[in-house]
Amino acid sequence: MRFLKECKADATADLVYRVCPMHLLEPRELIKDLKQGQVLEILTDYDGALEDIPAWCAKNGQEFLGVGEDEEEDFYKLYIRKLH
Amino acid sequence: MKRVYLDHAAATPVRREVLEAMLPYFSEFYGNPAAVYDLGAEIKEVLEEQRTQVARLIGARREEIVFTSSGAEANNLAIKGAALANQKKGRHLIVSAIEHHSVLNAARYLEKFHDFEVTFLPVDQYGLVDPQRLQKFLTPATVLVSIQHGSNEIGTIQNLAELAVVCRTQGVLFHTDAVATVGQVPVEVQTLPVDLLSLSGPALGAPKGVGALYFRDKLRLVPQIHGGIQENGRRGGTENVPAIVGLGQAAALVQGELDAKARHLSRLRDLLVAGLQERVPQVLYTGHPVQRLPGHASFCVEGIEGEALLFMLSRQGIYANTGSACASKALKTSPVLTALGIAPDVAQGSVVFTLSQDNQEDDVHYLLEQLPPAVERLRSFSPVWRKKMAAVAGA
Numbered sequence: 001m002r003f004l005k006e007c008k009a010d011a012t013a014d015l016v017y018r019v020c021p022m023h024l025l026e027p028r029e030l031i032k033d034l035k036q037g038q039v040l041e042i043l044t045d046y047d048g049a050l051e052d053i054p055a056w057c058a059k060n061g062q063e064f065l066g067v068g069e070d071e072e073e074d075f076y077k078l079y080i081r082k083l084h
Numbered sequence: 085m086k087r088v089y090l091d092h093a094a095a096t097p098v099r100r101e102v103l104e105a106m107l108p109y110f111s112e113f114y115g116n117p118a119a120v121y122d123l124g125a126e127i128k129e130v131l132e133e134q135r136t137q138v139a140r141l142i143g144a145r146r147e148e149i150v151f152t153s154s155g156a157e158a159n160n161l162a163i164k165g166a167a168l169a170n171q172k173k174g175r176h177l178i179v180s181a182i183e184h185h186s187v188l189n190a191a192r193y194l195e196k197f198h199d200f201e202v203t204f205l206p207v208d209q210y211g212l213v214d215p216q217r218l219q220k221f222l223t224p225a226t227v228l229v230s231i232q233h234g235s236n237e238i239g240t241i242q243n244l245a246e247l248a249v250v251c252r253t254q255g256v257l258f259h260t261d262a263v264a265t266v267g268q269v270p271v272e273v274q275t276l277p278v279d280l281l282s283l284s285g286p287a288l289g290a291p292k293g294v295g296a297l298y299f300r301d302k303l304r305l306v307p308q309i310h311g312g313i314q315e316n317g318r319r320g321g322t323e324n325v326p327a328i329v330g331l332g333q334a335a336a337l338v339q340g341e342l343d344a345k346a347r348h349l350s351r352l353r354d355l356l357v358a359g360l361q362e363r364v365p366q367v368l369y370t371g372h373p374v375q376r377l378p379g380h381a382s383f384c385v386e387g388i389e390g391e392a393l394l395f396m397l398s399r400q401g402i403y404a405n406t407g408s409a410c411a412s413k414a415l416k417t418s419p420v421l422t423a424l425g426i427a428p429d430v431a432q433g434s435v436v437f438t439l440s441q442d443n444q445e446d447d448v449h450y451l452l453e454q455l456p457p458a459v460e461r462l463r464s465f466s467p468v469w470r471k472k473m474a475a476v477a478g479a
Contacts, residue, residue, distance in 0.1 A: 017169055017306045018317030025313065074172070 001050065002066030007079045009041035010034060016045050016075045023049040024056055027080065031062065034082045039065065045075040053078045087401040088447045092379065093236040093264065093438035094405055098330065099289035105333040106291070109326040117323055118314065127325055134332025138296050141335040142262075142281065143272040150297045150305075150315045151328050155263035155284030156186035157308075158297035159230075161319065162259045162280040163190035165305035167200060167228050170257065174225030175200045180213050180232060181423040184261055187230050201225070207423050210372040211240035215250050222250070228257045233271065233281075234264035237407045237420045237436060238371030239380030241265065248278050257303070263287060263295075267338045268377055269346060273298055285327065288334035294327035345441055349379035352439050352448050356381045359452040364459050366472075368430060370421065379439035384426060387469030388462040390434040396458040402451055405436045429468060 011034060013026045023044045031040050042053060050067065057064035057080055068077030098106075109130075115123035117131050136146045152158045167177055179191050181204045194200035203221050207213055213231055222229075229251050234241045244260055251258035259280035265271055266281075267288035273281055280303070284295035299305060311320015338345070361367055366386040385393065390406035397404055407418045421431040437451070463469040 014302050014304070015317070016304050017165075019307060019310070019313060019320065022313055022317035026316075 001054075003069050004066040004079060005069055007041070007065060007068055007077075008039065009079065010038040012041040012043060014043045016043050018044075020046050020048060021052070024052055027053075027056075031080065031082055036082055036084060038082050040080045040082065041068075042078040042080070043075055044078070049076060049078060053080070085401045086450055088403070088443070088450050090402065090404045090437040090439060090443065090447070090451065092440040093436065095292065096286045096289060096440060097442070098291045099334060099337065101337060102289055102291075102330045102333045106326045106330045109329050113325075117325065118312065131323060131325065131328060134328050134335075137332040137335045138283075139298075141271075141339050142266060142283070142298060143274050144298050147316075148273075148298055148300060150299065150318050151323055151331075152295045152297055152319065153293055153321075153324065155261065155282050155295045156184070158263075158282035158284070158295045159184065159186040159259075159261055160190045161297050161305060161308050162282055162299075163187060163228065163230055164194060164308055165318075166257050166259065166280060166299075166303065167194055168198065168306040169304040170227040171198070171200075174223075174227045176203070176223055176225040176227065177201070178203045178205055178218065178221055178226060178229040180205045180207060180230075182207055182211050182235060182237070182420045183230065183232050184236075184263070187232070187261055191230070205231075209424055210375075211235055211238050211420070211424055212372065212375075213242055213247060215243065215246040218247055219250050219254075222254050222256060226254075226256050228259060230259040230261065232264070233260045233262040234268070234377050235371065235420065236264045236377075236380075236438070237418065238382050238424065239376035240371040241269065241375050241377060243375075244276050244278070248276050252277060264377060267334070268342075268349075268379065270342055273300070279303060285331045285334065288331065288338050290330040290334035291327050294324055294331045296331065341441075346378040348441060349439050352443055352445065353379055353381050355445065356437060356439075356448045356451065359448065360455065363452060363456045368426070370424065370426070370434070377438075379443075380436070381439075382434070382436040384421070384430045385433040385435060385459055386430055387466045387472060388433045388459060390432060392462050393433070393435055393455075393458060396462065397451075397454065400454045400458075402454055405438070406434045407436055 013030050015023050023046050027042050054064040063081040065079035115127045117128040135149045139146045139149050191202045195202045248258045257279045260278050261282045263284045266283040279300045281298040309320045368384040370382045417428045417431050
């Protein structure tokens, strides 16, 4: 897993406390509105997202950039770059 | 025998147009909105249309509405969901002393099981919360304040905007239980301005078993019913589609009727209040005399028990209540009336009449004919009343 100190995002999907598999459904919709090369930030407290999001990117040809480092918060920040 | 129903805060009939709109969704359009085939997708679309109607009624956006099974569930999701989502910031809640049980007990749950501290905010003699007093109780650990918009027990409508502004200025979330007001008076979430607002179906002429929670923008909530991705992952359980269609239709209908409805209800209420005060001595009109729900008249009739009066009225075909629907069965002194500073012996005589558009002037006249002799009869064998009269005569 790649950890990012800082990553600028063009859009955010806030899925904190929203149940699985919302972490896959909402990003799939939001990424449609982004331009190629733009970054989507996914906020989630669901541990399974650490596996699911990179796997989804690999399957759908999007670039998984990594997980943001933020020890203050009790949720994850994952970043995807839209490739197509 | 004539039947006059004056307990619309407890239950209402479903409006005919609403019922007709609901019926096809029990048997004809029964698909699960989460299903991927067209039978499900069609229902999902209908569900979203209803969400838009409910949002429009309170000036919200469609994405800001979660459907629930009741106003009580909406209150639970608001209080527990928002408090738990923000507990890292602090564990202090403020609720008014005259809230519905679903707010009070949700707060007590957090106190008992999640180490929250809860302040039960006092009210004045009319049931109003003072914004300056609220300000004084806020601490850096306060994460949520919940104050009812209108009281189904005493009719008082709070100065909600002033209270909400106090919280917004301090960065504290503000929830209001608007079950009694949405569908009775205009409610607009942006101008109030609240972060969370609960509403329920029956107050609008929709069926029981449906409600909704408004949550501002993308405010985080910890789900209280754990399940699937229904309601965008905020509330598990397949949506009650027929009831939600009822809520959406009722919301659309009531929006254009609010002014005429309020005029009709307040005219009947004023007739009832003036008539009752003229015909029955020693009656206390509870709640705020002016700033109140248009169809709400609540009293404490001295020297009698409210339950006995209800019984006598029901024998004449008149149906009313002594306070909240659940509290009246417990035969306990109402905590709401106690919070207003009303003495327990006076509070025992609580009686609440809640009107709807279906009521007409002759209903009020019938009540005003039947109520005074019923009170007189009950007082004639009331030792409390006799003692009081003897004291007056002695003085």
